[in-house]
Amino acid sequence: MTARRTVLAAGAALLATGCASRRPEAERRKAAEGPVRTDAAPLERRFPLLGRLHGAHWLGYDLVGGNDGRWVPGPSDIRVVGVAALVDGRFAALTARHAFSPAHLPVLPDRLAGFLPADARWLRSGSFDTEITADAYSGSFFLSEARGLVCFDSVNPVAAAPSP
Secondary structure (H helix, E strand, O other): OOOHHHHHHHHHHHHHHHOOOOHHHHHHHHHHOOOOOOOOOOHHHHHHHOOOEEEEEEEEEEEOOOOOOOOOOOOOEEEEEEEEOOOOOOOHHHOOOOEEEHHHHHOHHHHHHHHHHOOOOOOOOOHHHHHHHHHOOOOEEEOOOOOOOOEEEEEEEOOOOOOO
């Protein structure tokens, strides 16, 4: 019986080390985050108050298991994070209803850094965040007047119900 336990323990250890990725950490993180997406339609469905978007660069990935083939049983939290351009005039319409103040962006995945202009001064409003999320999920939304951009960082954003 002891030999059998030893063999089982050795097999479990081998399986555990065999499943561990041998890729560098940055490469594993990149794979877990999936590809940088440029389609705006999924963002427009999840954040309809932003209106039409273009020039989108974003990631949507599982915070626990990632997109690299690993699987963890149970509920997953999906992070949707990125930047997109607002249509002309949308910045003024959005900021007219809320009090915005200067803010710093949260830590974003490295692969999105190149899509964030250095001269984009960011503004944020807690009431604007609440209006977009309707308290159904967590999310932070930052606007840049100088660049006409929105930067978003959300977890488990739900698509808005279609209008009748």
